[in-house]
Amino acid sequence: MYLSKLDLNEKKSFLNLAAILAESNGIVEESEKFMLDMYCAEMQIEGELEDKSFEENIEALRSSSPEAKNIIVFELIGLCLTDGGYDDDEKDNMKQIASELGVSADKLAELEKDMADYYELVKKMSVHVFSN
Numbered sequence: 001m002y003l004s005k006l007d008l009n010e011k012k013s014f015l016n017l018a019a020i021l022a023e024s025n026g027i028v029e030e031s032e033k034f035m036l037d038m039y040c041a042e043m044q045i046e047g048e049l050e051d052k053s054f055e056e057n058i059e060a061l062r063s064s065s066p067e068a069k070n071i072i073v074f075e076l077i078g079l080c081l082t083d084g085g086y087d088d089d090e091k092d093n094m095k096q097i098a099s100e101l102g103v104s105a106d107k108l109a110e111l112e113k114d115m116a117d118y119y120e121l122v123k124k125m126s127v128h129v130f131s132n
Contacts, residue, residue, distance in 0.1 A: 001078075002071040003043045006064075011043040012050060013060040014072050018079050019049050020057070021093055031082045039075070058100045069101040073108065077115040086116070 006014060018039060022032040040047040052060075061072060076097060080090040098108040 001042075001075070003039060003075055005071060006043065006068055008045070009060060010064055010068055010072070011045055013052075013057045014075070015039060015043070015045070015047070016050055016052055016057045017054070017061075017072070017097065018076060020054050021076055021079060021090075021097075024093055025089060029083045031084075032079060035079050035082045058097070061101060064101075066102075069103055070107065070111065073098050073101065073103050074111045074115060077112055078119075081115060081119050086112075 003011065003014065015036070018036060022028045022036065036047065061069065064072070073094070077086075077094060080086050080094060094108065094112070095105070097103075098105070103111075
C-alpha cells in the first residue's frame with residue numbers, strides 16, 4: 001500500500017527482509033509468494049533478492065526515516081497475515097524487526113491491530129463483491 005514511498009535501497013532491503021520472513025518457517029506459502037510478487041509490482045522493481053543477511057538488511061534500514069520504518073513494519077505484518085494466521089514465531093520476528101528499527105512496542109501493537117482490521121475489511125468486501 002505504501003511501499004512506493006520508500007527509496008530504492010529501502011525497497012531492496014524491505015524485499016530481502018520480506019523473503020527472509022516468508023522463509024523463516026521453512027515453507028514459503030503460495031500466498032506469501034504472491035505477496036512478494038505484489039510488493040515488487042508496487043515498488044516497480046525486479047524481484048531479484050540480494051544475498052544479504054537479516055542483520056545486513058536491518059543495518060541498511062537503520063538510517064531510514066521513522067515514516068519509512070513504520071511502512072516497512074506495517075507491510076511485513078501484512079505478509080505475516082497473508083496466509084490466514086499470525087503465529088508466535090511471526091510475532092516474535094516482528095517484535096525483533098520493530099525493535100531493531102526503533103519502532104516502539106506500542107506502535108507495533110497499533111500497526112498489528114490496524115493491519116488485522118484491514119484484512120478483515122478486505123474479506124468482508126470480497127464477500128459483497130463476489131456473492132450474488
